[in-house]
Each structure stands twice: as structure tokens, then as C-alpha cells.
Amino acid sequence: MATTDNAQPVGLPDERPPANTVGPVAWLRNNLFNTWYNAILTVLVLALLGSAIPPFLDWLLIKAHGLDATSQECRQGGGACWGFVNEKLRFIMFGTFPYDEQWRPFATIAIFIALLLASCDRRFWKPWFGLVWAAGLAAVAILMWGGVLGLTYVENTLWGGLPLTIILSVIGLAVAFPAAILLALGRRSNMPAVKVLCVTYIELIRGVPLISLLFMASVMFPLFLPNGVSVDKLLRAQVAFIMFAAAYMAEAIRGGLQAIPKGQYEAADGLGLGYWQKMRKIILPQALAVAIPPLVNTFISFFKDTSLVIIIGLYDLLGTAKAALSDPAWRGFYREAYLFIGVIYWIFCYSMSKYSQKLERDLNRSHRR
Amino acid sequence: MAQVAQQAQHTLSGEEIIRCTGVNKWYGEFHVLKNIDLSVQKGERIVVCGPSGSGKSTMIRCLNRLEEHQKGTIVVDGIELTNNLKNIELVRREVGMVFQHFNLFPHLTVLENCTLAPIWVRKKPKAEAEDIAMRYLKRVRIAEQANKYPGQLSGGQQQRVAIARSLCMSPKVMLFDEPTSALDPEMVKEVLDVMIGLAEDGMTMLCVTHEMGFAKSVADRVIFMDRGEIVEQDTPDRFFTNPKSERTKLFLSQILNH
Ligand SMILES: Nc1ncnc2c1ncn2[C@@H]1O[C@H](COP(=O)(O)OP(=O)(O)O)[C@@H](O)[C@H]1O
Numbered sequence: 012m013a014t015t016d017n018a019q020p021v022g023l024p025d026e027r028p029p030a031n032t033v034g035p036v037a038w039l040r041n042n043l044f045n046t047w048y049n050a051i052l053t054v055l056v057l058a059l060l061g062s063a064i065p066p067f068l069d070w071l072l073i074k075a076h077g078l079d080a081t082s083q084e085c086r087q088g089g090g091a092c093w094g095f096v097n098e099k100l101r102f103i104m105f106g107t108f109p110y111d112e113q114w115r116p117f118a119t120i121a122i123f124i125a126l127l128l129a130s131c132d133r134r135f136w137k138p139w140f141g142l143v144w145a146a147g148l149a150a151v152a153i154l155m156w157g158g159v160l161g162l163t164y165v166e167n168t169l170w171g172g173l174p175l176t177i178i179l180s181v182i183g184l185a186v187a188f189p190a191a192i193l194l195a196l197g198r199r200s201n202m203p204a205v206k207v208l209c210v211t212y213i214e215l216i217r218g219v220p221l222i223s224l225l226f227m228a229s230v231m232f233p234l235f236l237p238n239g240v241s242v243d244k245l246l247r248a249q250v251a252f253i254m255f256a257a258a259y260m261a262e263a264i265r266g267g268l269q270a271i272p273k274g275q276y277e278a279a280d281g282l283g284l285g286y287w288q289k290m291r292k293i294i295l296p297q298a299l300a301v302a303i304p305p306l307v308n309t310f311i312s313f314f315k316d317t318s319l320v321i322i323i324g325l326y327d328l329l330g331t332a333k334a335a336l337s338d339p340a341w342r343g344f345y346r347e348a349y350l351f352i353g354v355i356y357w358i359f360c361y362s363m364s365k366y367s368q369k370l371e372r373d374l375n376r377s378h379r380r
Numbered sequence: 381m382a383q384v385a386q387q388a389q390h391t392l393s394g395e396e397i398i399r400c401t402g403v404n405k406w407y408g409e410f411h412v413l414k415n416i417d418l419s420v421q422k423g424e425r426i427v428v429c430g431p432s433g434s435g436k437s438t439m440i441r442c443l444n445r446l447e448e449h450q451k452g453t454i455v456v457d458g459i460e461l462t463n464n465l466k467n468i469e470l471v472r473r474e475v476g477m478v479f480q481h482f483n484l485f486p487h488l489t490v491l492e493n494c495t496l497a498p499i500w501v502r503k504k505p506k507a508e509a510e511d512i513a514m515r516y517l518k519r520v521r522i523a524e525q526a527n528k529y530p531g532q533l534s535g536g537q538q539q540r541v542a543i544a545r546s547l548c549m550s551p552k553v554m555l556f557d558e559p560t561s562a563l564d565p566e567m568v569k570e571v572l573d574v575m576i577g578l579a580e581d582g583m584t585m586l587c588v589t590h591e592m593g594f595a596k597s598v599a600d601r602v603i604f605m606d607r608g609e610i611v612e613q614d615t616p617d618r619f620f621t622n623p624k625s626e627r628t629k630l631f632l633s634q635i636l637n638h
């Protein structure tokens with residue numbers, strides 16, 4: 012049997028690397044001061060950081076007013092006003108959802124985060140986990156709408172803040188993802204009609220800005236409906252998002268499909284697998300693994316793009332933050348508001364990015380050497 | 381000489397498993413297969429050889445319709461290959477194929493590579509499919525690697541897994557397309573040994589290869605192809621010692637001098 016043998020026969024003894032190539036000083040020399048222009052850049056960057064960070068920290072923490080500061084107190088001193096965030100926290104997070112019922116959107120967020128965290132574990136990538144998701148979404152619907160189980164009914168025009176952002180993006184991505192797979196497969200299909208349909212759809216949607224798609228969904232869509240029938244605004248925005256995300260994700264997935272060698276298709280065909288078996292068991296698992304970076308890119312930009320719903324009058328996280336600023340008592344605390352929601356967006360996006368890197372590593376570790 | 385004796389013992393059933401009549405194929409304007417007539421009996425071992433680009437791969441790939449022929453008929457195991465997808469899938473179940481570049485599924489373990497088609501195509505229970513897979517992996521002497529991924533194996537090992545993967549479908553015919561030509565020289569033998577073992581067990585085999593030693597020792601018939609035609613076919617003794625056509629002689633002189 013041909014196994015490579017790493018054991019060395021009698022040979023040279025192991026040596027340590029020369030002392031000036033290891034250790035922190037060597038690292039500094041090799042990475043920050045290895046050439047004269049690199050040295051200048053290093054110094055410049057340090058100077059820049061030195062002049063920017065202290066004033067920022069000063070504003071952020073040292074001169075900042077605490078969580079219980081009133082707006083009058085804040086207006087006197089120069090630091091950040093965290094009293095604003097504290098005062099408006101529930102409005103920014105949950106929008107106009109009835110105040111006493113705000114445990115419901117809170118529970119919604121918790122359910123989504125739990126579902127998302129569990130979905131990160133590959134042991135749960137089984138068909139039955141779809142049922143868990145379905146149950147979770149049903150619970151979310153009951154919590155948000157109410158009207159059953161003794162919960163008061165809350166119209167979805169009152170929804171807002173983080174739950175709205177999460178609902179739009181998670182449901183949007185969950186529906187768009189399978190649609191994108193079908194579109195990508197359709198685009199590579201050898202049935203001309205299917206192919207033309209998918210190409211047209213993808214190119215059409217990718218050719219218009221999301222904003223105009225949202226406008227169309229909210230202004231034009233009702234024109235096509237018979238009189239008296241109205242589809243709710245949130246649903247229309249959700250549909251527009253799904254259509255948009257599906258087109259972009261389809262292209263990411265198509266890139267993955269193109270990376271799969273012809274031999275994989277032939278081996279699957281040769282074993283007698285049908286088209287869908289071949290795709291599900293052989294081609295897609297590999298293609299999706301290849302497509303993780305561009306897919307996550309789409310996920311992240313899509314998560315942030317949900318903030319565009321503000322233009323059709325829905326108040327997602329960004330919308331509620333803006334609305335909070337319009338309170339005359341707290342006008343002008345933009346920095347605190349945007350920094351706060353910026354951090355929330357960042358936590359979500361950075362987690363996605365980190366998780367995708369881990370997933371990529373795991374998949375690569377098992378598949379290839 | 382022992383091999384000749386062994387060959388003499390090998391008797392064919394006389395039952396036909398593959399029949400090609402007047403098969404023609406074009407790639408655009410290019411005529412790759414010209415009037416191929418071929419009949420293969422159950423248990424027959426056929427080696428196909430010929431210069432590169434002569435259409436060997438194309439011909440055997442037509443037999444499980446990885447390529448489509450445009451004229452003539454191909455009947456495999458009683459089923460004619462047409463555009464009928466159901467029939468194509470039925471034929472592919474019965475015809476195993478081993479490729480030059482192995483084409484193992486890199487995201488599945490060796491064992492999963494072997495059980496996938498039995499489970500999904502033959503609808504075998506998982507445990508049974510695994511039993512069968514382990515049996516064939518033992519047979520190609522690689523059972524201890526069952527839980528590794530293909531990327532962790534050497535070329536020769538991967539090709540043996542590919543053979544086991546095909547065998548797990550209990551095919552009636554095995555097609556080999558230059559199974560050893562992508563291998564480092566020291567790994568060729570381990571794969572050929574497995575193939576010889578298969579031949580001895582009576583598997584019907586069509587094998588495109590330039591391993592003339594293999595052809596001499598196990599083939600019932602050697603087919604020589606050139607420019608899309610079957611130029612000559614004969615028993616290995618006569619093919620190698622007494623080729624009829626000039627093209628065959630030229631080819632043999634080139635290949636045997638290397
Ligand atoms: N997909 C294809 N499109 C166009 N020409 C092809 C294609 N596949 C093979 N050919 C051509 O057909 C001829 C026969 O190819 P092939 O059957 O692979 O030959 P062999 O296996 O005998 O080397 C070659 O000249 C090759 O260039």
C-alpha cells in the first residue's frame with residue numbers, strides 16, 4: 012500500500028530558528044518597520060490613532076452623562092448622553108407596540124435568537140429542525156399579533172424596532188434562500204423555457220434599486236389588485252425583500268455551482284441518481300459550501316437593507332431611532348442614537364461573519380485535506 | 381502460459397448484455413463515432429484501446445448515456461437508450477462506471493460515497509447498504525479507511541474506493557475509462573489487481589486502457605479504435621501477435637516500445 016512515510020531515517024539534528032526571527036521584537040521589526048516607508052506609515056497611523064481615540068473615549072465614557080441623566084443635564088456638558096438611550100430604549104427596540112405588551116416583542120427577539128443560535132449547530136441540520144422553526148414562527152406570530160390565548164390583538168402597523176428588523180430579514184432570507192437555489196438551478200437548466208424565465212427574473216430584479224422595488228411594492232402593487240382587496244404593507248415589503256434577496260443569492264449560488272467539476276455530475280449520473288437526488292446529495296452541498304462567502308455577503312447587506320422600509324412608512328430599528336430623535340425634549344442626540352443602533356446592527360452582522368468563517372473552516376476541514 | 385490456460389477455462393454464457401448497432405455520434409460537425417457495431421456477452425472482458433482522441437471514452441460513455449448518440453441503437457440489459465429518462469436511470473443502475481479521475485464525492489466519507497446510491501437509488505436500508513459497502517471496501521482492501529474523506533487518500537486508494545462505490549450497486553456491467561492513467565506508477569498495480577480480481581469473479585467488463593499486460597492476462601477480446609471507428613477486434617493472442625490492419629500495427633509498435 013502506498014503510504015507516505017514521514018519518519019526520517021538518520022539525518023541532520025533539529026535546529027532552533029535563529030534568535031532574531033522569533034519573539035515580539037522580531038515581529039515588530041518584520042511587520043511594522045521592515046522598510047522605511049512601512050516605518051513612516053506605522054508612525055503616521057499611530058499618530059492618527061493617538062489623536063482620535065482619546066477625545067472619543069473622553070466623549071464616550073469620561074465626560075459622558077450616565078443612564079439617569081435628563082436632557083437638561085446633558086445639554087450642559089459636552090459628553091455623550093446615555094440618559095437618552097435609557098429613556099428611549101423601549102421605544103427604539105419595540106417601536107409603537109403597546110407599552111404594557113412589550114414583553115411580547117421581547118420574547119419574539121429571544122425566540123429568533125434562540126432559533127438562529129441553534130441553527131448554527133450542524134447537528135440540527137436535519138429535516139425535523141424545520142418543524143422546530145415552524146413552531147417558533149407560529150409562536151412569534153401569536154406573540155406579535157395576539158388575538159388568541161388571551162393576548163390582545165396588535166395591528167402590524169404598530170410593530171417596529173428590532174423585532175421588525177429581525178422578522179423582515181430572517182423570514183426574508185429563509186424564504187429567499189430556497190427560492191434562490193431554484194433560480195440558480197433554473198439558470199443552469201438545459202430546459203430553455205426555465206432558463207429564460209430564471210435569467211430574465213434575476214437580471215430584471217438586479218437591475219433595479221431595492222428602494223424602487225419597495226416603492227413599487229407599496230404604490231404600484233395595489234393598482235394591480237381588484238378594488239377593495241388590500242394586501243398589508245408589511246407583507247408587501249416582505250415580498251419585495253424576498254424577490255430582491257432571491258435574485259442576489261441566486262447569483263452567489265450559481266457561482267458555487269460553476270465551481271463544481273463536471274466529473275461530480277457524471278459520477279452521480281453514472282450511479283443512476285435522479286436530477287433532484289443528484290442536486291440535493293452531491294452538487295448543492297458542495298456548491299453551497301463554496302458559495303458561503305458571497306452568500307454571507309448578501310445576508311449581511313440584506314440585513315442592513317431592511318432599514319430602507321422607512322421610506323414606505325415602516326419603523327424598523329433605524330426608523331424608531333430616528334423617530335425617538337424627533338421628540339422635542341431629546342432633539343439633537345443623533346450621535347448617541349446612531350451609535351447605539353449601529354452597535355446592534357454590528358453585533359448581528361459580525362456574528363454572521365464570524366459564524367460563516369467557522370462554518371467554512373469546518374466544511375473545508377472535513378472535505379479536503 | 382498459466383494465464384492462457386485460465387483464459388481457455390473461461391466460457392461465456394452466450395447471453396448478450398450490450399448491443400450497439402450502427403451507432404454514430406457527432407460533436408457539431410465533428411464525426412466522433414462512425415458506425416459502431418458492438419455486441420458484449422455476459423461475463424465478457426473487453427479491453428478497448430486506440431490512440432488518444434479516437435473516441436474510446438465517447439463510445440463507452442454512450443453505453444450509460446453520459447453522452448447521447450445521434451444515429452443507430454444501443455440496447456443495454458434489454459433496454460434501448462433513448463431520451464426516456466426513466467430508462468436511462470434504469471440502465472445506469474445496472475452499469476457501473478469508473479473514471480480516470482475517480483470522481484469521488486469529496487464532501488462524503490468513503491463509506492458514504494459507497495452507500496449513497498444503494499440508499500437513494502436502490503432504496504436499501506442504511507444498515508444493509510453499509511454492510512454491503514464494507515464488504516466491497518474489504519474486497520478492494522481499503523476497509524480500514526471507511527471513515528476518511530477521499531481527499532485524505534492516495535490516488536490508488538481513491539480509485540479503489542471508486543470501484544467499490546460502483547460495485548455496491550451490484551452492476552451487471554462495469555465500464556472503466558482509463559482507470560490507471562491518472563495514477564502515479566507505483567499505484568497502478570494495486571488498482572489493476574482489483575480489476576483482475578473482478579474479472580476472475582466473472583464481472584462483465586469494458587475497459588479502456590493502455591495497460592497491455594492487463595489486456596493480455598484478462599481480456600477475452602481486444603478492440604482497437606481509431607478515428608471513431610472500430611478498426612479491429614480479436615482475442616488478445618491474435619491481436620498482439622498477428623494484427624491485421626496497418627493502423628493497429630502502427631499503434632502497437634508505438635505503445636509497446638514505451
Ligand atoms: N464535449 C466535446 N465537444 C467536442 N469535442 C469533443 C468533446 N468530447 C470529446 N471531443 C472530441 O472527440 C474526440 C474523441 O474524444 P474521446 O472519446 O475523449 O477520445 P479518447 O477517449 O479515445 O481519447 C476527440 O477528438 C475530442 O477532442
Ligand SMILES: [Mg+2]
Nearest residue numbers: 436437438558
Ligand atoms: Mg479518453
